[in-house]
Amino acid sequence: LREAKQQAEEASRLKSDFLANTSHELRTPLNGMIGFLRLVLDDMADNEEERKEFIQESHNSAIHLLNLINDVLDIAKIEAGKMDLEMSAVSLQELLAVLDKFLRPQIEQRGLDFQIELPATLDEIKLYGNYQRLKQVLLNLVGNANKFTHEGSITISVEIQPKPFTFGEQTWPGQVKISVADTGIGVSLEKQDRLFQTF
Numbered sequence: 001l002r003e004a005k006q007q008a009e010e011a012s013r014l015k016s017d018f019l020a021n022t023s024h025e026l027r028t029p030l031n032g033m034i035g036f037l038r039l040v041l042d043d044m045a046d047n048e049e050e051r052k053e054f055i056q057e058s059h060n061s062a063i064h065l066l067n068l069i070n071d072v073l074d075i076a077k078i079e080a081g082k083m084d085l086e087m088s089a090v091s092l093q094e095l096l097a098v099l100d101k102f103l104r105p106q107i108e109q110r111g112l113d114f115q116i117e118l119p120a121t122l123d124e125i126k127l128y129g130n131y132q133r134l135k136q137v138l139l140n141l142v143g144n145a146n147k148f149t150h151e152g153s154i155t156i157s158v159e160i161q162p163k164p165f166t167f168g169e170q171t172w173p174g175q176v177k178i179s180v181a182d183t184g185i186g187v188s189l190e191k192q193d194r195l196f197q198t199f
Helices: 002-041 048-073 075-080 092-109 131-148 189-194
Strands: 088-091 113-117 126-129 153-161 165-167 170-172 175-182
Touching (some): 002 048, 002 092, 002 131, 048 131, 088 131, 092 113, 092 126, 092 131, 092 153, 126 131, 131 153, 131 175
Parallel strands (some): 113 153
Antiparallel strands (some): 088 126, 165 170
């Protein structure tokens, strides 16, 4: 009985932690939907093509939000205390193009410069990862940069690190490092140790 009680309490804690963290994730696509639909309602589109683009981006945000909600509703994953990621080939250029279309209007509307710096190669860069989670992490990083940068710029930069790397019992030819930099207020040294803690 004691063991069953402990397991029930642990499952309850995991659900609470998961839902608390996920509530933050839900705001990013929701804010995107509201922003683009507001532009349409306020007749901010220069032409019919741009109006359709705003509606398309709202739809993309809605799909992203639906995927997150489906994760929340999957109680089995919550009780297991982990989310199993489906790994597949991801086009880096395609991922960054989606981010550019979603983020640029929001950033430039605040008078900031937005840059995406790719490595000097004509070859398509393929990643082995989870598209949805990569997109989610980058949306959060750039969203925070936009929130705390009042002037200057936000830059996503990509660096290829061609050094063999073993993951999932397989050796890969290298890694890709994606960085987000901004000219915002930053985080004080005494608070930097809290960056990767649950909030």
